[in-house]
Amino acid sequence: MALLHSNIVKYNATxxxxxxxxxFNKNAVKYASDLNIRLISGQMLVEMWLQEEEFEVEYIKNIEAF
Incomplete structure (x- = not known):
């Protein structure tokens, strides 16, 4: 995360x-929150993927309804 933070500063990223x-452990969460770094765990990644899958299924159903 320190490398990411240095690149955020170097490239003036938000x-x-x-x-x-x-x-992530508590120290990583604290460190990241102080530096505007978003942490995505494996569980969160799966949840994001499933939400996207649900969206795509609904989208396809709407297209097929026409």
């Missing part, structure tokens, strides 16, 4: 993302 298939 924030960043760290994605993992596992999770």
């Amino acid at each position: 924030g960043g993302l760290v994605v993992t298939t596992a999770g």
Whole structure:
């Protein structure tokens, strides 16, 4: 995360993302929140994927209804 933060500063970005298939400890969560870095755990990643799948299924159903 320190490398990400240094790149945020270097490129004048407003924030960043760290994605993992596992999770984050309390120190990582605190560090990231102080630096506008969003943490996405494996569980969150799966939940995001499932929400997108649901959206696409509904979208396809609407297209087929025409």
